[in-house]
Amino acid sequence: MTEITSNSSQGSDDGDNSRQWQESAIEIRDGCKSYGRGKNKTQVLNHIDLTVPVGAIYGLLGPSGCGKTTLLSTLVNSLSLDHGSVLICGYKPGTVEAAVPGHRVGFMPQELALMPALTINETLQYFGRIHSLGKEKTKERSEFLLKFLDLPNGVRLISQLSGGQQRRVSFAVALLHEPELLILDEPTVGVDPLLRTNIWEHLNKVSRTTNATIIITTHYIEEARQATRVGLMRRGHLLAEASPQNLMQHFANPSLEDVFLELCLRDGDLDPSAKQNSGFEKETDIEMQPSDAVMTRRQSQASTALVVRLNSSGHHSMLQEPTILNHIKKPWTATSKREKFLSGARISALIVKNIINLTRNVMFLLLAFALPAIQTVLFCVTIGGTPKNxxxxxxxxxxxxxxxxxxxxxxxxxxxxxxxxxxxxxxxxxxxxxxxxxxxxxxxxxxxxxxxxxxxxxxxxxxxxxxxxxxxxxxxxxxxxxxxxxxxxxxxxxxxxxxxxxxxxxxxxNFTDVSIVSPLKIEDPVYGSTNPTFTEFMAPGVILTLSYFMAMSLTSVAFVIEKKEGLYNRALVAGVNNLEIMLAHLVTQLAVLIIQVAIILVFMFAVFNIPCEGSMSLVILLSLLQGLCGMTFGYFISVSVEDEMTAFQAAMGVFYPILLLSGIVWPVQGMPIGLQYISYALPQTYACDSIRAILYRGWNLTYFDVYFGFIVTIIWMAIHVSGAALVLTIKH
Known part of the structure; x- marks a missing residue:
């Protein structure tokens, strides 16, 4: 074994090299993560050992697809390791003590994760409410960040900003609440060099003056020399973990990019000519081949040393040992702030965001209110009329x-x-x-x-x-x-x-002396009209179907869009839980649903005179419950699929089976026995019988046929929510 010792100390570019890390902010041990199964299984993280000291700026470098984003996702509890452990200041992510997800972490994902319909100020206010900053603190931090990041007027919509400006707003969201742990995934992409320099200066200032620990990924390798420590990743492996200065000194090379290439050359992954022909410039993506090289970290009381040795496979590994330094920084203690499971501040923030998004989408609102009216009118005009000519x-x-x-x-x-x-x-x-x-x-x-x-x-x-x-x-x-x-x-x-x-x-x-008496006399009906129409038969089911499916389509698409844009995951990292997100959507969509149900009922009963012998309050209540049931089913679809097209196909896929099997178009008694059992297991069959009994028999909740429809609807709502929670648990 050959040992090469370097007595240079690690530090930042301002000369503050006097730090001793009392404890680790982040530790990953033997971390493994893979996607797919069988032959399609892909190992994304392969026995990763990573340590980030408290107060450090840790630069995570590597080519696209090497596992950087997956690694960050395990830190914020968006993903779980298949094997190994992750600790945030000594606690597992997702625990109260770690407060990650929650107030402790500021997260900037690779995607924008912003709501295009909101302004810059509204975006910052939204996240300020989630983190319970208060109006004055949110305003103060927003004004600073707008000036610091050279952002335009705060009343500008996110959709009106350039790509670079949107990235800066995303960065501002991560910095807003001054978190102890800052995780930034490609924050300087699309940012001009001057602002990039300012960002790094600010990160160094935050690192020097607070306990904040910063993890940053970047494609621009040379800018990472400003980090306290860097980790070089390749195909799920950690090639090296050391300070940029020690790496460059050990390899006697002033370029961190060339050091990365040198590591690959030593492992036999690149042809020697690749260094000259790689086409690397100071700001370019990394293009590397796989390597089994590993650099690990070992703490001791000795001087900083870079130990180069051959492992059993013939590859090199490096062990870095930190120097004993004079300056002692206050350790990062476990949080004492216990997050509420249901926070009024977070729910109100979500509701305000949803309302703003709805009111800014005028065409969406017009369709949401016009479609129930159009569909109701078309049903009443086209269905049930007597054919003529x-x-x-x-x-x-x-x-x-x-x-x-x-x-x-x-x-x-x-x-x-x-x-x-x-x-x-x-x-x-x-x-x-x-x-x-x-x-x-x-x-x-x-x-x-x-x-x-x-x-x-x-x-x-x-x-x-x-x-x-x-x-x-x-x-x-x-x-x-x-x-x-x-x-x-x-x-x-x-x-x-x-x-x-x-x-x-x-x-x-013709024969006045002949008296003909029919043996069959039809008396006045007990329930219903003397000449019932097909419109009257279908009307109860149509009311419930419109309420159910209109609400379902709104919720499923809304969640999928938030997930696709990254706003959903970002809210989870900020400490919002799925129940709060669902409640906020239900409250917002309930306002839309109430208007939709009102439109449907007005056209049904006031315009087309569908008879109602019972309580209109029960009709309204059951219609709203069916709408809420549709919303929860939309929520289940949204957490189960990844894109709008799949959500749309799922919604359309269940529309006709429910319509045909729920006794809306044809009586259940006319179906085969096997299908009747399936029919009565659906959420709308008993509800349809219930509303029909209210409308045409005048029955109330004391009758089984009425109250059982309400019970089945509530049970299905619970099934949808439980199913969504199970899917989220499995995916997580």
Missing amino acids: LHVAVTNLDNGINFDNVIPKLNYSINIADAYLNELNDEIIIQDAFDTFDAGFGAVEDGDAWGLLYFPENFTVAQIFPDAYNVSERQIHVYMDNTNQQISYTILLQFFAALQRLVVDFASN
């Missing part, structure tokens, strides 16, 4: 009867076929006369008529003298096109209604 072919060969030939001087003739045709409703049935049976039948075959009425030649005579004729001559022969069931039922209903009127009229007008 239905063409029916008629071949009437009936000759009728002249009673003068039977009873002299009676001078009376009748034609029952003509009398029957006169009874047909001419608004619904349009009669097309044909001379022959084949012509009438052909009209049905060609699609010109929905059916054929055929009257034999002796039809009237056969009714008067039934014993003299066979049954076929006494009947009206009907040939229907049954490809449209609803039209067929409408036409057949008109045929039977006309026949009933004919019998009564014939008896009273």
Whole structure:
């Protein structure tokens, strides 16, 4: 083993080299993380050992895809290691003592993680409320950061800023509450060199004057020489962990980029010509090949030493031992501030943010309020109406009867076929006369008529003298096109209604001494109207469906967009929990839902006069509960998928099964037994029966059919929330 000792001390570029780290702010031991399974499994972090002292500026360097962002995600508890441990000032992330996620950490992710509809001031106020800074402190810090980061007027929308300005706002959010731990993922990307210099000067000042520990990733290797310590990563391995000065001194090279290349050359990953042909400049991305080289850290009471030795695989490793220094810095103690599980300040911040985002999206609000009205009007106008102008072919060969030939001087003739045709409703049935049976039948075959009425030649005579004729001559022969069931039922209903009127009229007008009494008398209905319509049957389900799916689509898309933009994860790192996020969305969307339900009910009951025999309050309450149930289902979708298209497909995928199986379009009793069990397990089936009982029977909550619909809706809300929590736990 060859040992090379360097007596130079590590320090920052201002000459303050007198520090002794009493304890570690961050420790990762044997950290492993992989994605995928089986053949697709990719090792992202491979037995990482990393130590960040309290008050240090730690530069984490490496090419894209080497695991830097994954490593930072484990620090803020967004991801968990498959193996190994992470400690924040001696405590696991996610614990009360670590306060990470929470007030202790300031996080700037690689993505912007900002709400485009908010202004700069509103963005800073939002995070100020989350961290409970207070109005005066938030205002003071905002004014400083706007000036320091050379940001435009605070009333400018985030969407109106350039890419570089948006990055600076994201950086300002991380600095706002002056955290003890600052984690910055590529903060200087898209920033001009002068501002980059100012940022590093500010970070060094923060490090010198406070206990703040800073971890920063960057593609610009040379700027990382201003860090207290750097960690060089390659394909999930930590190549080296040392101060930039010690690294450059050990390799006798004034360029930190060249040191990185030298490490790769020593491990045999690069051809010697790669150093000359790499095309590296001072501000460029790292392009490296994999290496098994590892540098670890060992503390002792000796002078700083760089120990170079061969490990069992023949690769080099470096052990850095910190120097005994004179200046003692106050250690970073565990937090005594216990975060509330549900914070009114955080929930109010989320609600204000959601309201601002909603009110700034005018087109979204117009669609949110216009679509329920349009859909309700379309349903009431198009569904349940009686079909009209239905063409029916008629071949009437009936000759009728002249009673003068039977009873002299009676001078009376009748034609029952003509009398029957006169009874047909001419608004619904349009009669097309044909001379022959084949012509009438052909009209049905060609699609010109929905059916054929055929009257034999002796039809009237056969009714008067039934014993003299066979049954076929006494009947009206009907040939229907049954490809449209609803039209067929409408036409057949008109045929039977006309026949009933004919019998009564014939008896009273032609044979006054004949009294015909129908054996079946339809009395007034116990519930419902005398002539119920399909509109009345479907209306309860349509009310609930619109409430459910409109709310579901709003919530699922809103969460997915926040997740995609990174704002969701950033809020979690700031200490907001999923329950608070969900409650804030529910409160915000509830205002939209109330207006949507009001629009639906006004059109249903005030405009189109759908009957309501029971309590309108129960109808409104159940509609709102179904909307909340849809919101929680949207929340479940949003935490389960990663993009808007998948969320949209999931929403559309459940729309038709619920619509068809919940007894909204067709009675559940008309389904196969197996599907009936599935139907009654859905969130809207019992609710639909419940609202139908309220509307048409006038029942209240004392009836099982009513209150059970409310109970099932609440149970499904709990299932959705529990399922979302389980998905988040598994993903985490």
